Amino acid sequence: MIPSRESPVSEPNERLQELPPREGETNSAWLGRCLVKQGILLLGGSSLADFRLRVAQSQLRSDLTPSYWSLAALLREDGTFYTVTLQPGDISDVPKTNAVRRLPIGEVDDPQHWPNIAVLRFAERPEVIEGYAERVLRRRTIIDLPELLIAWLAYAWAAGDAHNPLLRGSGIPSAAFVEAAHSIAGIELTPGLSSAASCPEAIWQAVKWWHEYYEGVAALGASGEAGPVVPTGHYGLRQRSAAVELPQDAPIFLRDVEPPAGEDVQH
Numbered sequence: 498m499i500p501s502r503e504s505p506v507s508e509p510n511e512r513l514q515e516l517p518p519r520e521g522e523t524n525s526a527w528l529g530r531c532l533v534k535q536g537i538l539l540l541g542g543s544s545l546a547d548f549r550l551r552v553a554q555s556q557l558r559s560d561l562t563p564s565y566w567s568l569a570a571l572l573r574e575d576g577t578f579y580t581v582t583l584q585p586g587d588i589s590d591v592p593k594t595n596a597v598r599r600l601p602i603g604e605v606d607d608p609q610h611w612p613n614i615a616v617l618r619f620a621e622r623p624e625v626i627e628g629y630a631e632r633v634l635r636r637r638t639i640i641d642l643p644e645l646l647i648a649w650l651a652y653a654w655a656a657g658d659a660h661n662p663l664l665r666g667s668g669i670p671s672a673a674f675v676e677a678a679h680s681i682a683g684i685e686l687t688p689g690l691s692s693a694a695s696c697p698e699a700i701w702q703a704v705k706w707w708h709e710y711y712e713g714v715a716a717l718g719a720s721g722e723a724g725p726v727v728p729t730g731h732y733g734l735r736q737r738s739a740a741v742e743l744p745q746d747a748p749i750f751l752r753d754v755e756p757p758a759g760e761d762v763q764h
Contacts, residue, residue, distance in 0.1 A: 499556045499663050501699075502689045504706035512729040513617075513704050523606045525612050526574075531731040533616040533624040537675055538570040538578055539697050539732075540605055541613030543742040546583050546653045550669060553652065553661045554698035557690070564695035565613045568605075569672040571623075571630050572616060576602050579630050581642050581670035583653055596642040597634040597674060605644040608735060609742060615732035617704050619684050619711075621724030627681040630678040641679045644745035645670040668695035675700070685714075704728040 516531050524540075541551060547567035554564035570580035583595045605611045620626055623746075633639050648667050651659035668676070676686045676695040687699040688710050711727040736742075 499668055499694065501557055503691060504702075509705050510708035510728065512625070512708065512727060514731055516731040516733050518608065518614075518733040518735055522608065524608060524611055525602050527602075527614060527733055528572075528602065528616065531616060533618070533731065534572070534574040535627075536616050536618040536620075536730070537700065538572040538573055538580075538614075538615065539566045539615040540568040540570070541565045541697075541734075541736065541739075542611050542742060543736060545678040545741050548739050548741045549653045550583075550744065552651070553663055553669075554669075554696050556663070557696070557698045557702065561669050564696075564701070565734060565737065567669075569669070569675045569700060571627060571675055571678065571695045573627060574742055578602065578748055579627070579634070579674070581634065581646065581674045582645070583645065583650055583670075591643050591646070592637075595637050596633050596646050596670060597630070597639075598733060606683050612735035613733070615728075615730055617700070617728055617730035619679060619686060619704075619725060619728045621684065621726050623723070626678050626684075626721040628680055630674070632681065633674060633677050639681070640673060642670050645673055646741035650694070655727070663694050663696060665717045666691060666694045668693060672682075672696045672700060679723075680729045682725075684723060684725045704730055725764070 518527050541547065550567040551563040555561050558564065568579040568580060572578045577599050579599055580599055582598060585591050585596055586598060590725055608741040640712040645667055650671060651657065679686050687695050687703055688707050689702060690699040708727055714725065
């Protein structure tokens, strides 16, 4: 099991509110409705790699079901976001960018590929967090994200004897990046889990169940340049149970492959 602590509260954070996606609504349109321009973006994907990441986080849930989430990012006001993906683009860029990519929101607009979405805020001034994110991008001495990326690629591909990296305290790269940027600002994102093992599910649980912890921090007069606050957010879920769904434009040989007659596909 992944070592973690449970929050003592019994009621979820009322500042976290569901905003159900409309029929056929894209993720950028959903973001427009929730009126949040900056903060932490959580996404839950339906690709095989996303499915593997969502299942890997199930040990952090009391019901052992897969997480809703597979990617964490920092959403910018200009409609782009910083993150670390398991599809790193030009691999020659990985060393000089610490595996961090800046992408347009259109990259995650498709609700079939990215059915779950949330925007969360832990800071009054998220633009300060963006500045620290750029520091993480330039300095691998803060956190070595390529090392995490390699471990999670091996797990996602079932390469060799790769096991769930969270069991070894190796966080999911996108969440580790987001956590590192907030940590520099003095904001703890995952009070129930070691920051080294950060993952989207841990950030989600922090918003939902650790609000009294953040209220206590605020009561102590804690402050910082980013203006830490009791976290707030909106979320929309189209796929509560993790599943792999091939996009409509998937290659024909993937969409139409069937097992030979009389054979079952092993699950």
